[in-house]
Amino acid sequence: MGPPANSGAGNSAAGAALRRSPSPGAMMGGVQASDFPSNFSRVRRVSVSAESLAPSTSSEEFTPPVYPKNSEQIQRLKTAISKNFLFTSLDEEQSSQVLGALNEKPIPAAGTRVITQGDVGDFFYVIERGSFDVYVNPAGSIQPGADGMGNKVATMGPGESFGELALMYNAPRAATIISISPQSILWSLDRVTFRRILMENTSKRRKMFEAFLEEVPLFTSLVPYERSKIADALDTKTFDTGDVIIRRGDIGDNFYLLEDGSADVYLQEGEEPVLSYKKGDYFAASVVASSRVKVAYLGKEGFQRLLGPVAEIMRRNDPRKREKKMMRKEQKKT
Ligand SMILES: Nc1ncnc2c1ncn2[C@@H]1O[C@@H]2COP(=O)(O)O[C@H]2[C@H]1O
Structure with missing residues (x-):
């Protein structure tokens, strides 16, 4: 497209x-x-009558x-x-x-x-x-x-x-x-x-994610309307510092976007992190919140349907590859 x-x-x-x-x-x-x-x-x-144009009051x-x-x-x-x-x-x-x-x-x-x-x-x-x-x-x-x-x-x-x-x-x-x-x-x-x-839900969600999605580097090539469709499909979850967002080996059905806070990728529990994520980054595996974190996530269905236009960029920049590469590097050091 x-x-x-x-x-x-x-x-x-x-x-x-x-x-x-x-x-x-x-x-x-x-x-x-x-x-x-x-x-x-x-x-x-x-x-359209003036009445039907009036904003709704529930x-x-x-x-x-x-x-x-x-x-x-x-x-x-x-x-x-x-x-x-x-x-x-x-x-x-x-x-x-x-x-x-x-x-x-x-x-x-x-x-x-x-x-x-x-x-x-x-x-x-x-x-x-x-x-x-x-x-x-x-x-x-x-x-x-x-x-x-x-x-x-x-x-x-x-x-x-x-x-x-x-x-x-x-x-x-x-x-x-x-x-x-x-x-x-x-x-x-x-x-x-x-x-x-x-409308209420739709505009709430679009407003909530509009500014954030504009800043996600992965989505800069999309037209604003494509970002609105992604906003329709997003849900939000919050994690506290130290919470595991995804564990290595979990079947990753969700695509996570870091909306607020920071998170780290660990090779082993208790060791130093090998990679850190900040606002606007997306990730796939072994990620622990290093502060209070808000993530926006897309389920598998939305992921397949809506991220078609950025699939090539994601293939090139697959977070799993990035995470694995960092892990191999760390393993070589030890
Ligand atoms: N890129 C796009 N820009 C604008 N509208 C779009 C686009 N893609 C799909 N649409 C839809 O086209 C519709 C035309 O009527 P609306 O403006 O009411 O709502 C618009 C959207 O639902």
Whole structure:
């Protein structure tokens, strides 16, 4: 996935691009109908009422819409959201409200434009079936002509979601989304339900990790939006001085990023450390906290799905190799 000249998304960058209010011209993008394939979003673009733009307060009464589903649909929907990090920390009530409010949207044709960059945001989408390309035009909206959609910045598939940025920031859509396979299936969630139930956690996590992830050297090659997706998947654990974070030989299912504090790698308990880690470092094995330590970690699932773009850098700079090398060096000395 090649980073675009200006992806215009992610929190800070999206922030700037997204907090602009859309001009009427930008919203239409000045695009000729013939430039694009059948347009899913244009036919039901809605004006968003002031009420639904108001930030949510959890004390207000709120009844999400309910779209009846048969058991086969519920099963498909549950599978589609099961691996999506935005749904992982919902309680039972929230979960059933969201399941009820998600509405099945078949996208029969490849080349259907689901979201148009620069438009007002109305729905958030989860992909059940099919693939979708993401385009960003650095101008902030699609432009006339063959390259009007800008640069292709990503392709998304089953289990992934999109359309949250405009709803979170009350901002124009930051990208254009086009179906690339026929017979795709999306599930849509209206903006009010998204803001009331899914947004709090998502923006909390993104805000919490945004500044930190920007400083992690491994992630500097990612576009801000890719870092936001990593933030969605991170969890935090705290260790006290002397606690073993990972023991050598443990099956390492997690990828750890040192968020705060410092940690040491030991060859043998009681000996001098052979390597030290500081904020922003990532590690894999035999690590002991040398101060109070906060780590952010990614489970195996997130690791495989989200770190694809930096896999090559990690292979070159595998922390296990680094740790083993230091250990061999130490062993030679003795
Ligand atoms: N690199 C990217 N930049 C901006 N948006 C992206 C990017 N990749 C995926 N997207 C998604 O594309 C969506 C377009 O609509 P939103 O701005 O509401 O939310 C956006 C994100 O969910």
